[in-house]
Amino acid sequence: MRSRKVLAVAGVITTWTFITYYFLLRQNPEFSFNRLTLSKKIDLLERGAKEQYEASDKLFQNLVGILRSKLDAESEIGQNAPIVAPQLEDSAGNSPIGIVGVKEIPLESSAEKGPSTVAVRTADGKPIIPVLVFACNRVSISNCLDNLIHFRPNVEQFPIIVSQDCGDEMTKKVILSYQDQLTLIEQPDQSDIYVPPKEKKFKGYYKIARHYGWALNTTFQKGYDYVIIVEDDLNVSPDFYEYFFGTYMLLKNDPSLWCISAWNDNGKVGLIDTEKPDLLYRTDFFPGLGWMLTKELWSELSVKWPKSFWDDWIRHPEQRKNRVCIRPEISRTRTFGKVGVSNGLFFDKYLKHIKLSEDFVEFTKMNLTYLQKDNYDKTFIKNVYNCPMVTYEELRRNLISLDGPVRIQYSTKEQYKRTTKLLGLMDDFKSGVPRTAYHGIVSFYYNKRRVYLAPNLNWKGYDLSWS
Missing domain, CATH: 3.90.550.10 (Spore Coat Polysaccharide Biosynthesis Protein SpsA; Chain A)
Known part of the structure; x- marks a missing residue:
């Protein structure tokens, strides 16, 4: 059924080309024997017919491309991936987001994913991660x-x-x-x-x-x-x-x-x-x-x-x-x-x-289940705020009598940036979030000791104005 539609479109375009050719030959006064020699007339006819054929062929190829893209999109099983609407090529022959001129990734047929997808698991069942x-x-x-x-x-x-x-x-x-x-x-x-x-x-x-x-x-x-x-x-x-x-x-x-x-x-x-x-x-x-x-x-x-x-x-x-x-x-x-x-x-x-x-x-x-949210939040945040609080000077001069991790507290943007510069940490924010932070806490190592640069325990969340 679909191939018949394509052939029908091709037939219409071909018929249109010959009708146009006939019109140029019989109706246009520019082709009168009184005004042009026979050779000039033939040259013009050939050039006009060639241009008309090329334009019709280009239109036909674009229509076929749209039909094929539509069929591919309809057969695509991976619905989670965004489908790009087919578009005609621009004057340079480029497709805005298609894969024109691209070396294709080798495909492998799959009953689950359809013929246009690659295998997503190895022979022994491991995920393929490109x-x-x-x-x-x-x-x-x-x-x-x-x-x-x-x-x-x-x-x-x-x-x-x-x-x-x-x-x-x-x-x-x-x-x-x-x-x-x-x-x-x-x-x-x-x-x-x-x-x-x-x-x-x-x-x-x-x-x-x-x-x-x-x-x-x-x-x-x-x-x-x-x-x-x-x-x-x-x-x-x-x-x-x-x-x-x-x-x-x-x-x-x-x-x-x-x-x-x-x-x-x-x-x-x-x-x-x-x-x-x-x-x-x-x-x-x-x-x-x-x-x-x-x-x-x-x-x-x-x-x-x-x-x-x-x-x-x-x-x-x-x-x-x-x-x-x-x-x-x-x-x-x-x-x-x-x-x-x-x-x-x-x-x-x-x-x-x-x-x-x-x-x-x-x-x-x-x-690695300790990294799951429920497990991590209970342990990490509790450990941070159970650490003794120290100053940068005490840390730098190694004046801390206890072994183990410690905490330096900050409460303002200026205080945070001043402390990070002293410590050699990156001091910028993106959307109010310090680099590496979790719940406002930045973890690092200093003088052979784990250190947490942390906000107050009653921290209310990131402030966009800090960016």
Whole structure:
């Protein structure tokens, strides 16, 4: 039935072409033998007919494309993934968000997901969790890819998908040199992007947001349940994959969680306990820089994805909805990308000093239920406020007689920022939330002692005016 419709459309277009040809031949006075020679007349007829045929063929191809897109959308089982309405190609032949010009991710038929989806579990039943690497014009992406491939325990379970924007040929050549060790997809919309006049210097952030939206749509529409996001300037730890595989069930079962992050914003040497690489925390602050999300979360966020500054946007209360992330004591990623759209913001002072874990922790063999909200809140908050309260000077000069963790209290924004600067912690806020904080509490290590920078016990929540 559907093929008949396509043939009918083709027949109508063909008939229209010949009628137009006849009209030009018989009715248009420009073709009078009194005004044109026979050869000129034939040339004009051929040119007109060719132009008419090309226009009709282009219309036909677009109609067929729309019909095919509609059929694919109707047969797609993964209803949680946002479906992009089919659109005609623009004058450059680009589809706004389709996969025109993209190297397809190898497909595998599945009775549950339909023929247009990939397998989401390995032969032994483990979830397939792709690593989505965002790339642009860094040829040094090879450092990131070498790292990811070297530590990858299973090619089937952790396929690497590199999504490239910018169209930089040198970078693309580097990516393709890895051949079947990864899959390359290319962001097809390379058109200029509208940026309000006052934000022209931030155009790069607009392009990044567009790229993220397209790449996550493309990947999740294949049927995956989880995706790990990595940028092209990150190195990973030996247990990077083990970390995410060990924590994905937390993300699946605890609705108060919305991401697993490999990053500790305050993970500098001297502020972390290097003897506890297995220590994990809940945090209200979205860390990014190597993180995992679910297809359900992407379905929620994709329909309102921002035009720029996606990471700040995702930290807004309207998006976070009091959900939290898991983050490690010692980072499982480390950035080497000083040069980028942020122009090295924070790099020299903080980022280049972040410690990358060198240990291999078997997270899949650990009992991580202590990180579930009910368990964690009862224990963590009680332990923090049972700690003796000290001043920064007492801590710095090691004048504390008792062993064990201590607490430094803050009550104002100014007091918090002053204390963090003295301690060497990052002092900024996003949507009122300090970096790494949970219930306003920032945990770190100092002078071989666990320290909690914490608000009053009667804390009422984050204050947006502190940003």
